[in-house]
Amino acid sequence: MKWCLEITDVPQNTDFPILGYQIMDNGVRRGPFYFRVEDLITALSSEPDFIGEAEEELDKHSTPTLPLGTIRYSANPLKTKHRVTMAIDKKMWEIRYEGDDEFYCIGFPRLIVQYLVEQSLGQYRVTEMRLFAVRDDNKPINDETQLYRFPFPNVNKESGIVCWGQNPRLEIKSLVELERAFYWFVSAPFNEDWGVRTTLGIPRFKTLIQRIKEQPFNDEWLIPANRNFADLF
Incomplete structure (x- = not known):
């Protein structure tokens, strides 16, 4: 070797x-x-x-093997608690709205997702997931990068903490599996919990879907979170 x-x-x-x-x-x-x-x-x-x-x-x-897209990692001295921060490119995602059978294709902004993970007996448990948006300006993420509120529901607009509803805490076998955690979040039906925050001023997500579906997310719709990337640590 x-x-x-x-x-x-x-x-x-x-x-x-x-x-x-x-x-x-x-x-x-x-x-x-x-x-x-x-x-x-x-x-x-x-x-x-x-x-x-x-x-x-x-x-x-060394660190454990980390998921693609990781931009920062830290752990406690015993490596029983991990914080993994990742960047997700701007992309179109198919989502569902609670109670609807139809899938809607809507644009998501470039995102910062941060996971807090606890390790015990060879298993990893995601205890917290936070989401913020950033501008898609082709610049690397650094401590001064401005954060914006996640524009869609199911996320606390102040803390950025994801609301999983009645879903149990996520359990994974390795930190690499965090690559799939955002897919799990997007695949769960959206509702009106925690509301929407965009400059379009549309208060209901179901109404917003009709306005923005089938088009890339426009960064001019973002609302500042009044914090920078460094404030996540």
Whole structure:
């Protein structure tokens, strides 16, 4: 086995700027893993007796394998609580409205989604999911990036916390499965809980659907959340 480490001048995750992959002897590639600079220095300067010990040291300091789209990750020292923050590109999604059989295709803005996950006995449980919008300006997300309120229902417009209703807390086998969590959110029927917030001034989501369906989301509809990306941490 060997390690492949990548360092870019503009890392997606500034807390863990070094990207690493394990290349197994049979060619299988594991990762990505994320490292802090100081962790890599510690691992390489520990003067292990065998190369295997260096690999174990890297494993100890690396992040778990993270889902695609992760832009920031942190955990408590015991790695029993994880915070995974991801960016989701602007996209058209098919949704349902509660009580309707019809599917509606509506545009969603570029999004920031943050998960708080607790780990116990090999299982991960999503204890909180937060959603905010950002402008689709082709710029990387940084601490100064302005956040906007999630425009559609089922999300608290102040805290950004997703309301799952009667659904149980999500349980996953690895953090990589967080790639699917937003799909689970979108596939659940929308209603009027927590309302809508757009500059269009339409108070009911069912009415808003008829106004905006079959077209990309216009960033001019976004309402500022009066906070920046750094305020999520």
